[in-house]
Amino acid sequence: MLLTIFTFLVILTILVLIHELGHYLTARKFGIKIEEFGFGFPPRIWSKKKGETIYSINALPIGGFVKLYGEDEAGGGKIKPLAISHKPSADLDRAFFARPKYQRAIVVVAGVVMNFLLAVVIATYLLTFEGIPTPGQDIRVTEIVANTPAQISGLKKDDLIREINGTKITDSETLVSETRKNLGQEITIVVQREGSLKIINVTPRKEFPKDQGPMGIAISQNIEVAKYPFPKSLFYGFKQAGEDSARVVFAFKDMMVTLITKLTLPEGVAGPIGMAQLTGEFVQVGPNAVLALVYMLSLSLAVLNILPIPALDGGRLLFIMIEAVTGRKVSPKFEAYAHMIGIFLLLSFLAFISYKDILRIISGESILP
Known part of the structure; x- marks a missing residue:
């Protein structure tokens, strides 16, 4: 603690x-x-004036402040x-x-x-x-619920979903979005199975149990460890920080x-x-x-x-x-x-x-x- x-x-x-x-x-x-640059927050326990600025240490050790x-x-x-x-x-x-x-x-x-x-x-x-674990672009079917559109259409466990209606699927968010905007309508899914591509037509359900989803599948996204030599890593550091800022x-x-x-x-x-x-x-x-x-x-x-x-x-x-x-x-x-x-x-x-x-x-x- x-x-x-x-x-x-x-x-x-x-x-x-x-x-x-x-x-x-x-x-x-x-x-x-600059009137003061303080470490922590008041009450002040120590200070020293250097030039025109007071540098202080304060009782509450949580951050600091600048007084202009x-x-x-x-x-x-x-x-x-x-x-x-x-x-x-x-x-x-x-x-x-x-x-x-x-x-x-x-x-x-x-x-x-x-x-x-x-x-x-x-x-x-x-x-x-060290390398940073980052989501890869493989969306894998990990489970298929019985008597659901996924099973009826012929989707199988370990299929890699590559496209839905021509849209490339490289993350789970895109898969969910493309599926849910076509509820009740037949969609064309391109999957990779045992090294070859197959086309499967599925009709996502408009109504479905809370624990299943429109097609009745569970998916996972592969994780890759990204690692680059410097200064290439600096470029990707900016890229990673920018993308994560957008996510925030x-x-x-x-x-x-x-x-x-x-x-x-x-x-x-x-x-x-x-x-x-x-x-x-x-x-x-x-x-x-x-x-x-x-x-x-x-x-x-x-x-x-x-x-x-x-x-x-x-x-x-x-x-x-x-x-x-x-x-x-x-x-x-x-x-x-x-x-x-x-x-x-x-x-x-x-x-x-x-x-x-x-x-x-x-x-x-x-x-x-």
Whole structure:
């Protein structure tokens, strides 16, 4: 238990610090004044001022933060109060809100970019030295239920499904999609059997038992270990991270649709408590499994933060884009309220997920399928 908690805190801290480092480095590059770079969250237990920046260690060892001068005045509404307080004009020029829109946008998205690059580095390492298990393109029939369209049509166990109605089948999602959009209609399936191709016509059922599916088959997808020499592995590291980022986006979309329409969460969705549980399960598998977990968490953090939701980096970017399109700064009061509402919604969502996590742990269920 202690090892699980410690490992999870270390992973979380690395992910957040990498994210904040992106904000820090780009802010420095553009000459924005950085008031504090903190490890952990307050209360502060140690600090040292170097130049104009305070570097601090705080009591709660979960991540970190960067405090930019003028960040809270992003809408520009505090320029006069700052001037009245006799801040040097050089400091005003170096305030976050006073910088050009493109600089503010780059600083805002830099954390997301850093999380994505961390995922690329991990993927590149695994592809170079360890190999990454990836789904192959063989969709194999592993079971056929008696008295179903699959059995009646002549499908057999160990058939490799290559095409449905001319569409190449290289993953289970495509097979399910092509089948379900032709319920009640005859489809033409090309299968590979004992080295030769055969054409089989099947009519998927419109109504079927929950545990069977339209055709009455069970399938599996082969797993291949992808491994490449460097720098080829770097290219495939970017490719893998990009594809997995897209999967995270679609998974988030499906989660929100399920939450809104059914007031529940899909299986496998987890918050911080669930992530801690998952960390413990991955620790038992080995270091490469933990690296793979860090990879997916880093991508998830990047995708979550770039969403156009107030209080997140994507929300701040949205307000900058609105300013760029309209030529007017968003009212600082409106932006502040929007971020407050965003924080409330995110915390409420987090509480709901955590409640589900606790119920799963109490019932002794694993988060893994």
